[in-house]
Amino acid sequence: MDLNEPIDMHVHLVGNGLGGSGCWLRVKRWQRPFAGWMARQIGLSIALNDPDWDRLFPAHLAGLIRESSLAGAMVLAQDAVYDASGHRRTDAGSFYVPNEYVFEVCRQYPEFLPACSIHPARPDALEELERCLERGAVAMKCLPNCHNIDCNDRRYRRFWQRMADAGLPLLAHTGGEHTVPVIEPRYADPRVLRQPLECGVKVIAAHCGTKSGLFDPEYFFVLLGMFGEHPNLYGDTSALNVPLRGRHVRRCLNPDVAGRLVHGSDFPVPVSGYRHWMGGLLSTQDLRRCQKISNVIERDYQLKVACGFGPEHFTRIHSLLRRMS
Numbered sequence: 001m002d003l004n005e006p007i008d009m010h011v012h013l014v015g016n017g018l019g020g021s022g023c024w025l026r027v028k029r030w031q032r033p034f035a036g037w038m039a040r041q042i043g044l045s046i047a048l049n050d051p052d053w054d055r056l057f058p059a060h061l062a063g064l065i066r067e068s069s070l071a072g073a074m075v076l077a078q079d080a081v082y083d084a085s086g087h088r089r090t091d092a093g094s095f096y097v098p099n100e101y102v103f104e105v106c107r108q109y110p111e112f113l114p115a116c117s118i119h120p121a122r123p124d125a126l127e128e129l130e131r132c133l134e135r136g137a138v139a140m141k142c143l144p145n146c147h148n149i150d151c152n153d154r155r156y157r158r159f160w161q162r163m164a165d166a167g168l169p170l171l172a173h174t175g176g177e178h179t180v181p182v183i184e185p186r187y188a189d190p191r192v193l194r195q196p197l198e199c200g201v202k203v204i205a206a207h208c209g210t211k212s213g214l215f216d217p218e219y220f221f222v223l224l225g226m227f228g229e230h231p232n233l234y235g236d237t238s239a240l241n242v243p244l245r246g247r248h249v250r251r252c253l254n255p256d257v258a259g260r261l262v263h264g265s266d267f268p269v270p271v272s273g274y275r276h277w278m279g280g281l282l283s284t285q286d287l288r289r290c291q292k293i294s295n296v297i298e299r300d301y302q303l304k305v306a307c308g309f310g311p312e313h314f315t316r317i318h319s320l321l322r323r324m325s
């Protein structure tokens with residue numbers, strides 16, 4: 001992958017594990033119609049409980065990338081939930097994507113870059129980190145509010161220091177969340193990321209702290225304030241084409257903020273341009289053109305280009321990801 005080429009740095013793999021991938025998925029009865037709709041809108045016409053899903057999903061995703069303007073995608077593992085003393089919470093979490101599966105998928109598809117996921121309270125957190133570095137992880141992904149991670153816990157300091165030494169950036173969910181169950185809402189606040197930032201880890205605040213539900217607290221401006229204090233802090237534009245999260249896109253285009261942002265879609269999350277059209281950021285012609293694009297990875301990209309994100313927005317991530325020497 002060329003460093004001048006645009007990539008999507010926030011793409012989820014989702015698996016049911018029925019074919020032996022190690023993934024699991026818990027879809028509540030009321031979420032089933034939504035999950036089916038999500039599969040259809042990404043163009044996948046197999047059932048969520050098909051034993052072949054975990055093989056077909058990455059194959060389909062690779063096809064979407066190849067047919068898009070993007071040269072690649074960073075695909076994300078998803079660790080289990082743990083309590084602060086390192087016990088796995090078998091009652092919590094809605095999906096699990098093991099690091100091994102992500103590395104295996106990335107070995108098959110050269111357009112993918114692997115982001116591992118490690119809860120730092122795991123008894124084997126440091127060993128797992130070493131394994132993932134060895135296997136070529138380019139970033140580490142977690143959701144502090146959904147995984148129950150107080151990143152400022154002193155016990156995690158060695159973990160963040162090792163990440164900083166290895167040049168492995170942290171992609172951390174910030175802001176509300178409604179697709180994955182929240183364990184500790186306070187950890188949606190970007191200030192929970194202070195310790196890794198102080199240890200020298202490059203931190204990317206996913207969704208820029210925007211709210212996902214109407215009643216979520218708004219952390220977007222907290223994040224902007226933190227940009228001034230922490231030169232190693234960034235934000236991603238994943239899911240900003242979802243109506244509620246999209247309210248700050250105009251502000252994101254300001255040069256003082258835009259220089260700290262990287263492009264991600266949050267695939268398979270739905271993508272729509274209506275909010276930006278209503279806010280006057282998108283012309284009717286651009287809205288119509290983008291809404292006709294069936295490839296959601298490409299639609300998300302084209303909407304951002306039409307809103308005014310410059311070419312650097314789509315390539316800046318290359319300077320943050322870990323490079324194997």
Ligand SMILES: [Zn+2]
Binds near residue numbers: 012
């Ligand atoms: Zn995501």
